[in-house]
Amino acid sequence: xxxxLDLDQVIERFDPAIGLEVHVELNTASKMWxxxxxAPGADPNTQVCPVxxxxxxxxxxxxxxxxxxxxxxxxxxxxxxxxxCRFSRKNYFYPDMTKDYQISQYDExxxxxxxxxxxxxxxxxxxxxxxxHMEEDAGKLVHGGATGRIHDADHSLVDYNRAGVPxxxxxxxxxxxxxxxxxxxxxxxxxxxxxxxxALGVSDARMEQGNLxxxxxxxLAPKGRTELGTRTETKNVNSLRSVEAAITYEMRxxxxxxxxxxxxxxxxxxxxxxxxxxxxxxKEQAEDYRYFPEPDLVPVAPSREWVEALRATLPEPPAGRRxxxxxxxxxxxxxxxxxxxxxxALELIDAxxxxxxxxxxxxxxxxxxxxxxxxxxGAALDDLAIGPRQxxxxxxxxxxxxxxxxxxxxxxxxxxxxxxxxxxVVEARGLAVVDDDSALSAAVEEAIAANPDVAERIRAGRVQxxxxxxxxxxxxxxxxxxxxxxxxxxxxxxx
Amino acid sequence: xxxxxDDVARLAALARIELTPAELAKLAPQLDVILDSxxxxxxxxxxxxxxxxxxxxLVNVFxxxxxxxxxxxxxxxxxxxxxxxxxxxxxxxxxxxx
Numbered sequence: 001x002x003x004x005l006d007l008d009q010v011i012e013r014f015d016p017a018i019g020l021e022v023h024v025e026l027n028t029a030s031k032m033w034x035x036x037x038x039a040p041g042a043d044p045n046t047q048v049c050p051v052x053x054x055x056x057x058x059x060x061x062x063x064x065x066x067x068x069x070x071x072x073x074x075x076x077x078x079x080x081x082x083x084x085c086r087f088s089r090k091n092y093f094y095p096d097m098t099k100d101y102q103i104s105q106y107d108e109x110x111x112x113x114x115x116x117x118x119x120x121x122x123x124x125x126x127x128x129x130x131x132x133h134m135e136e137d138a139g140k141l142v143h144g145g146a147t148g149r150i151h152d153a154d155h156s157l158v159d160y161n162r163a164g165v166p167x168x169x170x171x172x173x174x175x176x177x178x179x180x181x182x183x184x185x186x187x188x189x190x191x192x193x194x195x196x197x198x199a200l201g202v203s204d205a206r207m208e209q210g211n212l213x214x215x216x217x218x219x220l221a222p223k224g225r226t227e228l229g230t231r232t233e234t235k236n237v238n239s240l241r242s243v244e245a246a247i248t249y250e251m252r253x254x255x256x257x258x259x260x261x262x263x264x265x266x267x268x269x270x271x272x273x274x275x276x277x278x279x280x281x282x283k284e285q286a287e288d289y290r291y292f293p294e295p296d297l298v299p300v301a302p303s304r305e306w307v308e309a310l311r312a313t314l315p316e317p318p319a320g321r322r323x324x325x326x327x328x329x330x331x332x333x334x335x336x337x338x339x340x341x342x343x344x345a346l347e348l349i350d351a352x353x354x355x356x357x358x359x360x361x362x363x364x365x366x367x368x369x370x371x372x373x374x375x376x377x378g379a380a381l382d383d384l385a386i387g388p389r390q391x392x393x394x395x396x397x398x399x400x401x402x403x404x405x406x407x408x409x410x411x412x413x414x415x416x417x418x419x420x421x422x423x424x425v426v427e428a429r430g431l432a433v434v435d436d437d438s439a440l441s442a443a444v445e446e447a448i449a450a451n452p453d454v455a456e457r458i459r460a461g462r463v464q465x466x467x468x469x470x471x472x473x474x475x476x477x478x479x480x481x482x483x484x485x486x487x488x489x490x491x492x493x494x495x
Numbered sequence: 496x497x498x499x500x501d502d503v504a505r506l507a508a509l510a511r512i513e514l515t516p517a518e519l520a521k522l523a524p525q526l527d528v529i530l531d532s533x534x535x536x537x538x539x540x541x542x543x544x545x546x547x548x549x550x551x552x553l554v555n556v557f558x559x560x561x562x563x564x565x566x567x568x569x570x571x572x573x574x575x576x577x578x579x580x581x582x583x584x585x586x587x588x589x590x591x592x593x
Binding site: 028029030034035036037043044045046047048049050053061062063064065066067084086091093094095141142143154155156157158159160288290292293295297298299300301302 | 565
């Protein structure tokens, strides 16, 4: 295990600099160079063709929608868009690419020189964007052998469904001067990108699915020195929590090395979810990729008219939108923080409100019962088999007094089980609350008779004692009653 | 240009070609001749000839984002040296991942 220096001492002695390389898988229907589907979850090698298998004689043709998506992302990151740029071949030997090269962009990225303003704990940080370029994803390897770990493998199995899926890389400039905030700022940057990709509609941006992947460069320089220290590049950082934890870990590890008088080795490291990094290939032996302009593809030269037309399609910037929605929904800062802290909740609540529910009820369902169920099943909130329209319908049934909250949870259960929309479930299961006054009155009489002492206290003016009787009535009615109405009946009878 | 056998050894390693010291010594001057020949193009092409990486004077050749279908599993694996569970089976590869 590595020696680690306390973070306080790291900050006291060193200035950290971070740089993030983020890969984003675009959500186009077809691949970058061919018409194979990009839909996830297909059987292995069922979405491949001569182009993405790199068969001799096949020729790639650029997916125009992917170029459009990358330009929109570049514009949203305040980048300049190249007037003319080319693709390049990045040569390497690894079975995740059959061609023995990846088509990428090298010295002519399509977008460059951007910046992002991030607000973290009331302070604004400016992150410089060096470049945004287009490339293609690689296939997936499964390592055979007893444990699935590569060191024990005697062979690997390759699925090329992902090979050729449009990928984009967003590279920041090194960001010095963040001090103790470096991990939190990196996390905020990833959260910003995720939100931006979804707002633009260019990527599903699910980190757990690998749509958004982060490599984190970290270096420490002795306090007061302007030149950057030796950096490490930590790969496999695939959740917001991991971004923060991996950067903190590397700062503490490098701090311990430098404090002991030794030097940090420039290398690639791998993040492990257990909470540590381990060395990968060392950069001294890194491949020479021998980039050269891709002869199979012609250059991309976005006209200024096209770029401006795409700029006009940019959505409201996420920070402005968040502030607007919070004001419209009348959420407190604390409530809004809960919403933003739950992946997908903002969009779901927005859509639920658009479908007619009140903001408070939309928040209650998505962050309460539905978040709990998503959590239990390990699914993302927007992966649940219930959508904004159904939640709004559920709430309208509650508002109309057709069902109460308890029955609503039963309805959710049924909707998730595929029994149909809320109104149909209420109908099919006969779940509506009993609105029949005679049945309710009978239950109230019964509860009063069974609890004479409670009834006496209510008569004596102890209105809060009604809770016990309401409970008894609800039990008698198997939960199918409106608690407010029951309370009304009890108080009228005993008042 | 003057390529050394060490330069050639490095290029050979990058291209996964195994060469003996005798072959390296023989190939270095031969590759030099090729590089010098190509370099003469640089001498001829002055500022009036823009550098080019493509034979066609075209830009922006795009396709629509439409799914057009893929090969059948049998076709996909027809030329695979080895396969298992619908996947290509390859010798184990070390060094890329931890």
